[in-house]
Amino acid sequence: MTPTSERNVTGTSFTRGLGIVTVLGIGLLIVLGLFVSPADVNQGESVRIMYAHVPGAWLAYLAFIVTGVSSAAYLWNRTRSLTWDRIAGASAEVGVLFMGISLVTGSLWGRITWGTYWTWDARLTTTAFLFVTYVGYLAVRGLGGSHHQRARRSAVLALLAVLEIPLVHFSVRLWNTLHQEASVAGRGTDVTMDGLMLFSLFLGVIVFTLMYVWLVLHRQRALALQDMVEDFGLDAALAARRAEEVV
Amino acid sequence: MSERRHAFASVRATARLIAVKDLRIERRGRVLTNQVLPFALIVMVMFAFALDSDAVLERVAPGLVWLATLFSTLFVIARSFAVEGSDGALDQLRTSGAPSAGIFLGKALALMVQLLVLVVVLVVAAVVLYRADLSWQGGVLLVTTAVAATGGLAAVGTLYGGLSAGAKGRETLLPLLVLPVVAPVLIGATRATESAFGTNGIAVGEGWPWLGLLAVFAVLFGVTGAIAFGSLLDE
Numbered sequence: 001m002t003p004t005s006e007r008n009v010t011g012t013s014f015t016r017g018l019g020i021v022t023v024l025g026i027g028l029l030i031v032l033g034l035f036v037s038p039a040d041v042n043q044g045e046s047v048r049i050m051y052a053h054v055p056g057a058w059l060a061y062l063a064f065i066v067t068g069v070s071s072a073a074y075l076w077n078r079t080r081s082l083t084w085d086r087i088a089g090a091s092a093e094v095g096v097l098f099m100g101i102s103l104v105t106g107s108l109w110g111r112i113t114w115g116t117y118w119t120w121d122a123r124l125t126t127t128a129f130l131f132v133t134y135v136g137y138l139a140v141r142g143l144g145g146s147h148h149q150r151a152r153r154s155a156v157l158a159l160l161a162v163l164e165i166p167l168v169h170f171s172v173r174l175w176n177t178l179h180q181e182a183s184v185a186g187r188g189t190d191v192t193m194d195g196l197m198l199f200s201l202f203l204g205v206i207v208f209t210l211m212y213v214w215l216v217l218h219r220q221r222a223l224a225l226q227d228m229v230e231d232f233g234l235d236a237a238l239a240a241r242r243a244e245e246v247v
Numbered sequence: 248m249s250e251r252r253h254a255f256a257s258v259r260a261t262a263r264l265i266a267v268k269d270l271r272i273e274r275r276g277r278v279l280t281n282q283v284l285p286f287a288l289i290v291m292v293m294f295a296f297a298l299d300s301d302a303v304l305e306r307v308a309p310g311l312v313w314l315a316t317l318f319s320t321l322f323v324i325a326r327s328f329a330v331e332g333s334d335g336a337l338d339q340l341r342t343s344g345a346p347s348a349g350i351f352l353g354k355a356l357a358l359m360v361q362l363l364v365l366v367v368v369l370v371v372a373a374v375v376l377y378r379a380d381l382s383w384q385g386g387v388l389l390v391t392t393a394v395a396a397t398g399g400l401a402a403v404g405t406l407y408g409g410l411s412a413g414a415k416g417r418e419t420l421l422p423l424l425v426l427p428v429v430a431p432v433l434i435g436a437t438r439a440t441e442s443a444f445g446t447n448g449i450a451v452g453e454g455w456p457w458l459g460l461l462a463v464f465a466v467l468f469g470v471t472g473a474i475a476f477g478s479l480l481d482e
Contacts, residue, residue, distance in 0.1 A: 129427050132427045136424045140424070143415065143420075144414070152478055156479055160475070164428050167431050167464060171460055172430075175438070
C-alpha cells in the first residue's frame with residue numbers, strides 16, 4: 001500500500017484556515033503586547049512578559065488535561081482507539097513545549113520583578129514537577145513495542161500523573177508553609193488591570209489555544225502517518241523494490 | 248460473595264508466594280547486602296566530604312538519610328525486575344493466571360522489606376557518622392515513619408519498575424519516572440525524621456502529622472498499583 005501524495009500532508013482546509021487565523025492572532029498579540037498596551041505602574045515594561053507567560057501556562061495545563069482525558073478514553077473499552085492515544089501524545093508534546101516556555105518566561109519575569117529567578121513557592125515547584133513528569137511520559141512513549149503496547153503503557157502513566165500532581169502540590173505546600181514565607185509577588189494587594197492589558201491577556205489566551213489546537217491536529221496526524229509507516233513501511237518498500245525489478 | 252472471598256484469598260496467597268520467592272532470591276544472591284548497602288554507605292561518606300562541616304551534617308542528617316535511601320531504592324527496584332526479566336520469568340508469571348494484584352503486592356512487599364533493612368542501616372550510619380541523636384520516643388516515630396515511607400516507595404517502585412521492565416534504556420528511565428513521584432515521601436519522611444532526631448530542637452511530637460502524608464501516599468499508590476498493574480503486565 002503506497003499512500004497517495006494527498007495523504008502525505010497533515011493539513012486540511014480547516015487546519016489551513018486555523019493556521020492563518022492563528023498567525024494573524026499572534027501578529028496582533030505582538031503589536032498589542034509589545035507596543036500598544038501601556039507599561040505597568042509597578043512592574044514597568046516587564047509586564048509584557050505576562051502576555052506570553054500566562055497563556056503558555058494555561059495552555060500547558062489544558063494540554064495535560066486533554067492528555068489525561070484521552071488516555072482514559074483509550075483505556076475505556078468502548079472507546080478504545082489509537083486515535084485517542086495519538087491525541088494524548090500530541091497534546092503532551094505541545095504541553096511540555098509550552099510549559100517550558102512558561103517556566104523560562106516566568107523565571108525571567110521573576111528575576112526582574114522579584115529579584116530572583118526562582119522561589120520555592122508551591123505553584124512554581126508543582127509546575128516544575130509537572131514538566132519533568134511529562135518529559136518522562138514522552139520518554140515512555142518512545143520506548144517502542146507495538147502501538148497498543150505504547151498506548152496502554154503511556155495511558156496508565158498519564159492517569160498516574162493525575163494522582164501524583166495533587167500529592168506533590170499538597171506536600172510542597174505543607175513543606176513550604178513551615179519553611180518559608182509565602183511568595184513575594186504582590187499577593188493580597190488590590191490588583192486592578194488596565195482594560196487594554198486585560199484585553200491583550202485574553203487575546204493571548206485565545207491565540208495560544210488556537211495555536212494549541214492547530215499544533216495538536218497536525219502533530220496527531222503526523223503521529224498517525226508515523227504509525228502507518230511503521231506498519232506498512234517495510235511492505236511498501238519491498239513492493240516498490242519489486243516494481244523496480246519488473247521494469 | 249464467596250467468589251469474591253476466594254479471589255481475595257488468591258490475591259493474598261499469590262502475594263505471599265511472590266514476596267517469599269523474591270526474598271529467597273535476595274537471600275541467595277545477596278545483591279542488597281553486598282552491593283546496595285555498601286553503595287548507600289559510601290554515599291553517606293561522600294555527603295560528609297561534600298558538606299565538610301559537623302554542624303551542617305548534624306542539621307541535614309535526616310535529609311541525607313532519605314536521599315541515600317531514594318538513590319539506593321532505584322537499584323533495588325531495578326534488581327527486583329531484572330530477576331523477572333531473565334529466563335522469561337515475567338512472561339510465565341503473566342501466563343500462570345495468578346492475579347496481577349497479588350503479583351504487585353508480593354513484589355512490593357519484598358521491596359519494602361529490603362528497603363526497611365536499608366533504612367535501618369542508614370539511620371545507624373547517620374547516628375555514627377553525623378552524630379544524630381535518637382531518643383526512645385524518637386525511635387518509635389522513626390520506625391513508624393520508616394514503615395510508611397518504605398511502603399510508599401515500594402508501591403511506586405513496583406508500579407514504575409513494572410512499567411519500564413524489559414524496555415530499552417530502563418536504567419535511565421526509571422529514575423526520571425520515579426523521583427518526581429516520590430517527592431512527597433522525601434518531604435514527609437525527612438520532616439518526620441528531623442523530629443525523631445530532634446534536629447534544630449524540633450520536638451518529637453511535631454513529626455507525627457507528617458506520618459499522615461506518608462500513610463496517604465502509601466495507601467493511594469498501593470491501591471492504584473494493585474488495580475493498574477494488570478494492564479501493565481498483559482501487554
